[in-house]
Amino acid sequence: MRIAVLALDGLFDTGLAVTLDTLKAANGLSARLMGGAPRFDVSTVGVRRRVRSGQGFAIPVQAITPDLKPDWVIVPALNATTPELLVPALERADVKDAVRQLRQWRDEGVLIAASCIGTFLLAETGLLDHRHATSTWSLAPLFRQRYPHVLLDESRMLVPSDIGVTAGAAMGHLDLALWLIRKTSPELAALVSRYLLADIRTLQAPYIIPNHLAQADPLIQRFERWSREHLKEGFSLQRAANALATSTRSLQRRCREVLGKSPLAYFQDLRVERAQALLHGSGLDLEAIAAEVGYEDGATLRTLLRQRLGRGVRDLRAELR
Incomplete structure (x- = not known):
C-alpha cells in the first residue's frame, strides 16, 4: 500500500x-x-x-x-x-x-x-x-x-x-x-x-466532556447548568424551556445545531457523566447511583451506560483500580 x-x-x-x-x-x-x-x-x-x-x-x-x-x-x-x-x-x-x-x-x-x-x-x-x-x-x-x-x-x-x-x-x-x-x-x-x-x-x-461542548453557545450553557441541578428529576422539555425563558422549539433547535442531539439526549449524557463519577469514587451501589441520577432502578442505568460507553458497570468500576 x-x-x-x-x-x-x-x-x-x-x-x-x-x-x-x-x-x-x-x-x-x-x-x-x-x-x-x-x-x-x-x-x-x-x-x-x-x-x-x-x-x-x-x-x-x-x-x-x-x-x-x-x-x-x-x-x-x-x-x-x-x-x-x-x-x-x-x-x-x-x-x-x-x-x-x-x-x-x-x-x-x-x-x-x-x-x-x-x-x-x-x-x-x-x-x-x-x-x-x-x-x-x-x-x-x-x-x-x-x-x-x-x-x-x-x-x-x-x-x-x-x-x-x-x-x-x-x-x-x-x-x-x-x-x-x-x-x-x-x-x-x-x-x-x-x-x-x-x-x-x-x-x-x-471521553467527551459535556461541559466543554456547552461552552459553544450561551443557551446550551444555561441548559447544562439547569440540567445538572435537576438530574434527579424526570426530564421535561417544557419545564426546561420555561426555566430558560425560551420556547421548546428554540431549545430543541439549538441543541441540534450545537450538539447534534436532542435536549433529552444531552440530559442523558450528563446523567451518564455523573454516574461514571459516582461509580469511580462514591462507593455507592448501582441502585443508589441510579437514584442519584434520576432512574428508578439500576437495570435502566446499566443499559444506558453500556449503550453510551460501550462498557459495563464492572469495567467502569475497574478503571481506577
Whole structure:
C-alpha cells in the first residue's frame, strides 16, 4: 500500500509521529515475525518545501509531483485546538493549496484518511458533504456550524466512507493507522496493537466532556447548568424551556445545531457523566447511583451506560483500580 502523509506548517507533532511510527512498526513486524516484505511504502509530502511542526521542528517533506501515485493520503491534525486558532488557520494559503491538492487526488481515485482536526481540511474540500464522518469531539459544535451538510457523529472513533475514512480526536491518529494496517492484514494489525500496547477503540463517547461542548453557545450553557441541578428529576422539555425563558422549539433547535442531539439526549449524557463519577469514587451501589441520577432502578442505568460507553458497570468500576 502506497501512503502519502500530508504535512503542513503547525501540525500536531504527536499526530504525525504516531502515524509514521505505527506504520514503521507494521513494516518491521511484518518482516521479522510474519516472514513477509514491508506492507507500506510511506512518504511525507508537503505543498511547501519547508514545513515546521507546531512545536517548531523542521519536517523533511517531498514535493508533490505527477509521478507520486499514492493509494491513500493521510491528513494529520493541525495544532490549532480552539475555534479562535483553527478558523484563521483554515484561511492560510498553504491550507487552501492542500485542499485543492486533496480534491485533485480524489479525482484521481486516491482514498483520503483524516484524523482529529485534519478532518476539517477534508471537510473544506466538500468531499464529506452528505457523507457520514467523525471529527475531534471537542470542536464538534464548530464542525457542525461550518459544514452543515456533513453527517457528523463525534461519538464514533472511526467512520469509513466511499472516499476514505475519518478518525476522532488526538490519539485517533493511532486508531486510524491501525485501521489502515487492518485493511491490509488483520493479523498484522493485532500484532502492532500488542507491540504498541494500543487497545482498539471504537468510540469517542467515553471521553467527551459535556461541559466543554456547552461552552459553544450561551443557551446550551444555561441548559447544562439547569440540567445538572435537576438530574434527579424526570426530564421535561417544557419545564426546561420555561426555566430558560425560551420556547421548546428554540431549545430543541439549538441543541441540534450545537450538539447534534436532542435536549433529552444531552440530559442523558450528563446523567451518564455523573454516574461514571459516582461509580469511580462514591462507593455507592448501582441502585443508589441510579437514584442519584434520576432512574428508578439500576437495570435502566446499566443499559444506558453500556449503550453510551460501550462498557459495563464492572469495567467502569475497574478503571481506577
